[in-house]
Amino acid sequence: TWTTEAFVEESIREIRAKIGDKRVLLALSGGVDSSTLAFLLHRAIGDQLTCMFIDQGFMRKLEPERLVKLFHEQFHIDVAYVNARERFVDAIAGITDPEEKRKRIGHEFIRVFEEESKRLGPFDYLAQGTLYPDVIESADTNVDPQTGERVAVKIKSHHNVGGLPKDLQFKLVEPLRKLFKDEVRKVGRSIGLPEEIVNRQPFPGPGLAIRILGEVTNEKLNILRDADLIVRQEINRAGIYHDVWQAFAVLLPVRSVGVMGDQRTYAYPIVLRCVKSEDGMTADWARIPYDLLETISNRIVNEVKGVNRVVYDITSKPPGTIEWE
Numbered sequence: 001t002w003t004t005e006a007f008v009e010e011s012i013r014e015i016r017a018k019i020g021d022k023r024v025l026l027a028l029s030g031g032v033d034s035s036t037l038a039f040l041l042h043r044a045i046g047d048q049l050t051c052m053f054i055d056q057g058f059m060r061k062l063e064p065e066r067l068v069k070l071f072h073e074q075f076h077i078d079v080a081y082v083n084a085r086e087r088f089v090d091a092i093a094g095i096t097d098p099e100e101k102r103k104r105i106g107h108e109f110i111r112v113f114e115e116e117s118k119r120l121g122p123f124d125y126l127a128q129g130t131l132y133p134d135v136i137e138s139a140d141t142n143v144d145p146q147t148g149e150r151v152a153v154k155i156k157s158h159h160n161v162g163g164l165p166k167d168l169q170f171k172l173v174e175p176l177r178k179l180f181k182d183e184v185r186k187v188g189r190s191i192g193l194p195e196e197i198v199n200r201q202p203f204p205g206p207g208l209a210i211r212i213l214g215e216v217t218n219e220k221l222n223i224l225r226d227a228d229l230i231v232r233q234e235i236n237r238a239g240i241y242h243d244v245w246q247a248f249a250v251l252l253p254v255r256s257v258g259v260m261g262d263q264r265t266y267a268y269p270i271v272l273r274c275v276k277s278e279d280g281m282t283a284d285w286a287r288i289p290y291d292l293l294e295t296i297s298n299r300i301v302n303e304v305k306g307v308n309r310v311v312y313d314i315t316s317k318p319p320g321t322i323e324w325e
């Protein structure tokens with residue numbers, strides 16, 4: 001029978017046999033796959049592993065800091081934190097088209113990854129949190145025809161673009177390749193990953209950049225981070241974080257008139273998006289309690305400067321998508 005303990009033991013043996021005294025690079029994302037992967041590799045090869053976290057500036061409030069701190073304190077793994085916030089904002093400055101934004105973010109990610117891996121390296125292997133369904137999906141595209149070994153042509157970073165440059169080819173180490181997502185969660189939990197990582201709601205690679213419609217600026221990022229934090233806090237407090245597939249805030253690039261005290265306001269609306277889903281392919285807008293809607297709306301309008309209206313998205317998928325871009 002499959003147990004997490006047996007899996008961890010077996011993986012550690014396999015990793016040691018494969019890696020020997022070589023060096024491995026791992027790009028952490030903050031999700032359960034890359035976090036579990038980091039733990040396994042660290043247990044197996046210690047300092048031969050380098051964990052890198054590229055902060056694009058599009059994560060949720062305080063998440064990058066918490067991730068680095070958690071790895072340091074709980075697992076005694078030092079993460080090479082790369083602050084690339086300004087670079088990413090610059091890379092999409094003035095861009096309003098959603099696909100163009102994604103593309104530029106993906107390319108910037110590869111550029112930063114390349115520079116940093118050269119600076120921290122050289123490395124022989126790249127660790128990827130490939131799961132069983134990903135292996136099946138990319139069965140023949142990632143195999144070196146000479147050796148039959150899987151090689152990295154892409155970084156699994158939830159960016160759909162961004163093939164690795166020719167001179168930056170790594171061999172792959174993929175200890176999670178036989179697991180399904182629920183098994184990764186079990187392993188993650190058994191090694192002490194907190195629930196907030198094990199059961200994290202899906203979060204897109206381009207992050208908040210695709211939840212700010214149109215042009216992304218630092219001002220808008222700050223507004224959305226604050227609004228999003230309130231959504232997360234209240235969804236958690238209401239005890240429905242795990243009942244919904246995703247709950248998040250979207251910032252629209254229009255302004256409307258409001259009134260605050262005896263002052264007229266002219267500010268952005270926040271869209272609250274909250275859906276139920278099994279796999280993200282279809283989704284139903286969540287019937288969350290009116291009281292909860294009210295609390296979220298009041299808090300956002302009162303606490304987040306630059307926002308004077310909150311609307312609830314009651315569109316299912318199809319015909320809507322879950323994200324707005």
Ligand code: XMP
Binds near residue numbers: 157159
């Ligand atoms: P949509 O908006 O297409 O989203 O209904 C379906 C699921 O996919 C997530 N999503 C993304 N994930 N990179 C990702 O890693 C992306 O560019 C991306 N776009 C959407 C979305 O959060 C939802 O769970």
